Amino acid sequence: MYKRYSLPLLLLLASFSCSLGYSANRDAAIIAEHRQHLKLDHAKIARELVHRANWASVGSISTNEIVKDYPMVNIIAIDDNDANNSSTGKIHFLLTDLDFTGPDWQSNNKVTFLFSDEQTLNCKNANKDPMEPTCARTIISGQVKRLPEDTPSYKASLQDFIKRHPAAANWIPEHHFYLCELDIQNIFVLDFYGGPHNVKPADYYAIQL
Amino acid sequence: MYKRYSLPLLLLLASFSCSLGYSANRDAAIIAEHRQHLKLDHAKIARELVHRANWASVGSISTNEIVKDYPMVNIIAIDDNDANNSSTGKIHFLLTDLDFTGPDWQSNNKVTFLFSDEQTLNCKNANKDPMEPTCARTIISGQVKRLPEDTPSYKASLQDFIKRHPAAANWIPEHHFYLCELDIQNIFVLDFYGGPHNVKPADYYAIQL
Numbered sequence: 473m474y475k476r477y478s479l480p481l482l483l484l485l486a487s488f489s490c491s492l493g494y495s496a497n498r499d500a501a502i503i504a505e506h507r508q509h510l511k512l513d514h515a516k517i518a519r520e521l522v523h524r525a526n527w528a529s530v531g532s533i534s535t536n537e538i539v540k541d542y543p544m545v546n547i548i549a550i551d552d553n554d555a556n557n558s559s560t561g562k563i564h565f566l567l568t569d570l571d572f573t574g575p576d577w578q579s580n581n582k583v584t585f586l587f588s589d590e591q592t593l594n595c596k597n598a599n600k601d602p603m604e605p606t607c608a609r610t611i612i613s614g615q616v617k618r619l620p621e622d623t624p625s626y627k628a629s630l631q632d633f634i635k636r637h638p639a640a641a642n643w644i645p646e647h648h649f650y651l652c653e654l655d656i657q658n659i660f661v662l663d664f665y666g667g668p669h670n671v672k673p674a675d676y677y678a679i680q681l
Numbered sequence: 682m683y684k685r686y687s688l689p690l691l692l693l694l695a696s697f698s699c700s701l702g703y704s705a706n707r708d709a710a711i712i713a714e715h716r717q718h719l720k721l722d723h724a725k726i727a728r729e730l731v732h733r734a735n736w737a738s739v740g741s742i743s744t745n746e747i748v749k750d751y752p753m754v755n756i757i758a759i760d761d762n763d764a765n766n767s768s769t770g771k772i773h774f775l776l777t778d779l780d781f782t783g784p785d786w787q788s789n790n791k792v793t794f795l796f797s798d799e800q801t802l803n804c805k806n807a808n809k810d811p812m813e814p815t816c817a818r819t820i821i822s823g824q825v826k827r828l829p830e831d832t833p834s835y836k837a838s839l840q841d842f843i844k845r846h847p848a849a850a851n852w853i854p855e856h857h858f859y860l861c862e863l864d865i866q867n868i869f870v871l872d873f874y875g876g877p878h879n880v881k882p883a884d885y886y887a888i889q890l
Binding site: 526527529530531532533534538539541542543544545546547548549566570572582583584585586588590591593596600601602603604607609611613637638639640643657658667670 | 735736738739740741742743747748750751752753754755756757758775779781791792793794795797799800802805809810811812813816818820822846847848849852866867876879
C-alpha cells in the first residue's frame with residue numbers, strides 16, 4: 473500500500489526519466505505493469521489465496537493471562553473445499569479450547585485471518601519480498617461461527633476437512649476439536665502499489681475458481 | 682498443545698496396547714520420540730525459527746475504522762542478522778504509517794509476532810500438518826521500539842536489513858519507513874505435544890546459533 477501513483481503520473485515520470493537518460497524499456501514495463509494492475513480482480517485474488525493456502529495466521533484478542541489483551545496470532549489449518557475438492561470460499565477450521573484461539577473467540581468474537589502468496593513461496597520464487605505490495609495478501613476479519621454438530625452437513629464438511637488435513641482425524645476425538653466457519657465481515661486485498669482494496673463478501677463468494 | 686501425556690503414561694499405554702495386539706515397534710517409536718522431545722531446547726528452536734524466517738505474521742489492535750478494535754494481522758519483513766549475517770535474536774523490522782501496523786502500535790503498543798516452521802515449507806516437506814504441534818512455532822509478544830535514527834548503529838542495522846531485504850531500499854525514501862526492534866515481553870514455543878513452553882527473553886538471547 474506504499475506507492476500511490478496514477479497512470480498520468482507514471483507517464484509523466486516516464487517522459488521525465490527518459491529525458492534523464494533512463495531506459496525507455498523500463499518505463500514501458502512499469503506502465504504495462506500498471507495497466508495490468510487495473511485489470512486485477514481483487515475478489516478473485518482473495519479467493520485464490522484462500523484456496524491455495526492450507527493454513528492462516530489467525531489473530532484474536534488474547535485471554536491468556538500472561539499476554540491478556542494482546543493480539544494473539546496462531547497458525548490454524550483451513551479448508552474451503554466442497555466434496556469435489558472445488559473451492560467454495562467458505563473458510564472452515566477446527567478449534568479446541570485447549571489452544572489459544574479457542575478460548576479467545578468465546579471471550580471476544582473478533583478474529584482476523586491473514587493469507588499471503590508467500591505461504592506457498594510464490595513471492596520468493598518470483599524474487600519478490602514478502603512485504604512488497606505486489607506479493608499478494610488478503611486480510612479477512614469476522615466472527616467465528618461454531619457449526620452445529622448434529623447435522624448431516626457438519627459430518628460432510630468435516631469429511632472434506634479431513635480429506636485435506638488427514639492429521640485432523642486424530643485431533644478431533646482426543647482433544648474436543650469442533651468445526652467452525654468464518655462469518656466474514658471485511659476483506660482487504662493488497663495486490664499492487666496504491667493501498668488496500670475492499671472486497672464485498674458477496675463478490676468474494678460469487679467468484680468461480 | 683493438544684496431547685498431554687507423561688513418559689510413565691506412555692509406557693503404560695505401550696504395554697497395554699501390546700496386549701491388545703498393537704505393534705511394539707510403533708510403541709517403541711512413540712517412546713523414542715517422546716524421549717527425544719525431553720531434550721528439545723525450546724529457546725534454540727525459537728531462535729532458529731526467527732532466524733530462518735524472512736517475515737512474521739504480526740498482530741496488532743486495529744485502529745482502521747472499518748475493523749476498529751479487531752486484531753489486525755499483517756505480513757512484516759524481519760531480520761535478526763548482524764553485519765556478518767549471524768543471528769542476534771533481535772527482531773528488526775520496517776514500519777510505515779501508511780500501512781496497518783504503523784498507526785496501530787502507536788495507539789496501543791501491544792504486538793505479537795508468529796513464526797512457524799511452515800513458512801519455509803519444512804512441515805509440508807516432512808509431511809506434517811501446519812497445525813500439528815510438532816510443526817514448530819513460536820509466538821513472541823512485546824512492544825514496538827522505534828530506533829533513534831541519528832545514531833551510527835541505526836545506519837548499520839538498516840544496512841543489515843537491506844542486505845536481507847534489498848527491496849526495502851526503495852521503500853524507505855518513498856514512504857517514510859522507520860526501523861524498529863521488538864522489545865520482547867513473552868515467548869511461547871510449541872514444538873511437540875503437551876502444550877506451549879515459556880522461554881525467558883534472556884535465555885532466548887543467550888543462544889548461539
